Amino acid sequence: MLFLRQTATIALKDLRSEFRTKESLNAAISFAVVILVLFSFAVDPTADQIREISGGLLWLVFAFAGALILNRSFARELGNDCLDALVASPVPGAALFLGKASANYVLLLIVELVSLPIFGVLYNMRWTRQPLMLAAVLALATWAVTVIGTVFSALTVNLRLRELMLPTLIYPMMIPALMAAMRLTTLLIAGEGIAADDWIWVRLLIGFDVIFTSLAVTLVEVVLVG
Amino acid sequence: MRERILYALGAIAGLWLARNLYVILLGLPDEAAQGAIYRILFFHVPGWITCFTAFLLAGISSILYLIKSDPRYDTFAVATVEVGIAFTVIGLVTGSIWARIIWGIWWTWDPRLTWALITCIIYMGYLMLRRAIDEPTTRAKNAAVLCIFSFASVVITYKAIDWWRTQHPGAVLSFRTGGGSIDPLMESMLFQNAAALLLLAAVLVAVRMRQEEIGREVESLRRHAHAI
């Protein structure tokens, strides 16, 4: 109970400071929009082609924009040595991690929910044909991105080349989840259901979430205590 | 003394590999469907066996480091990862050359191939992370955490041929198929070459570990000089 309260306190704290400054949220959303616009110049967006690559395009946008949010996650604690103050407090590392991860999760979902309609308008795409399944895939895959991103944000927070190291480390690590998300999102935006063959991707996503969340929760204390 | 033993073991591994090469090239018949090119597999499969073994040991060693915080485990982990990457590259390149003949293309985005490549990139990230951290204890600790995460990609690579219908051939070794898909003579040759490569890898790991120890000594002397 105390654990959950502490987790929520951390999450709310992060969300409050983010909404107050909107530093990373603004950056991430504008970045997402810019990529979406730029991409329309890269290909001639006929409906069929876009439908084919919609999942890939969207998840690249989410992953790139997400890195901006994840980068700030632990970096915002550096300013006045706040990270030390948090680690020295009786909050367990796992609660600190889950709190920060939940805040990032909310922020990433906001970016995604803003990007999706823009994608729909810019590319003339109806993306709501399988709303429930799409929401489920978004929820699972975004959590995967969040977990990896938050843990590696903690891992790289004190590095000289933090902004560079984080993306180089997280993208390869996220690929299984991104691949699954891209494949499933493409199917769902095209309005198809998930065929028997493609359930492996859902299982992969769930497995990824479970395995990496447990790993992260176990290891984060070691990462934070020097 | 330690060096002499290492060099001797290295020489034995080299000679063993040369002898295996001789048998593979001249002692074994061509394969019915693939012709001569199938002989690459005697390097390709043992190469991957070596690299999976290396990454597995690196993962175990990383866990032990986090538990005991003894720098020797970190030394072992970095040495095995680096040698593992060398063998991953061998696996990728030999596989690619084989694919050029059998499939007519160098590369395809088949799940097995894709994940093998991702594994390689992830472990290169491990080496990059190490370079970015100056303080040895933090470096060891953060690298150990990354190494444990990275092992997931090795597992996915290993299981990819079971989970997806891949263009990459399925399992051939009898401990995965229950036997029957490979000639016992060829399989025994494959394992012999794997043993020779593992021995070679062990020698390389030992050499690399000694270098890491020298590196630590240099770092600690620098700190010492700084403290004066």
Next chain:
Amino acid sequence: MDERNFTYMFFGFAAAWLILALYVLSLVAREKRLRRELDSVRNMLEQRERT
């Protein structure tokens, strides 16, 4: 077919050995660099302790 098949097999083996050789060479180079660094740091320490 067969000739190319054969050449590529040789390519494969050559590539494998080449990669191993390159890795060994990189190890040798690092060994040299580390020895040099160790010597220079030791020298520096001696100098400092004398003064």
Next chain:
Amino acid sequence: MNAVAVEDLWKYYGDFPALREIQFTVSSGQCLALLGRNGAGKTTLLRILAGLSRQQRGQVRIFGRDARHPATRAAIGVLGHGIGVYDELSAIENLRLFGRLYDLPNPESAAKQWLERTGLAGVAASLVREFSRGMRQRLAVARAFLHQPSLLLLDEPFTSLDDRAVALLQSVLQEALQRGSTVIMSTHQLREAMEPATHVGLLNRGRLAFHGPRPEEMLGDPGWLYRAYGEG
């Protein structure tokens, strides 16, 4: 009862021992001043006690428990180099946040009480970003003392404080000591530190060169210890 017991503690950075064979105990109610040059290991030792860092060898017991035990950390107040409060939150939000994280029965009233005490009640709702240096330092003091810690770990607490913050810190320290709290602080400012200190420890290149009750000589001549035990 011993508030802090450190036994054969070693901390390595790589192969370099930053702390070696550290062994000492601090009884409840004592105020230990850790002295030593830069790089002697004062900050490293305090970080280990605060649970921010882990030793490779040896044992640290704080109130009989491990340093990373949540109950231990709830009893410790830490004041480090940084102020440890968030620029983009207001003063009251900062204190409320830490009050909740320390699971205080009433974070709100504790926060208000400490804002009053530190003279920041008037600017409680302002963002810390807008605070002057002195106000930020006083808020940091409030953050560290908010949960009535029984062990205080202060790293160079008097360095670069303005007069008002020094006065505040001295008075809350006195109060905490009277309450029976234990204080361990590292310091360069010998004069300010010698007043409350009951004991002193001298770290020299990672070793505890001296530990014991404050020698009488130090009151008049704070540099005495360095000359007697240190590198002079």
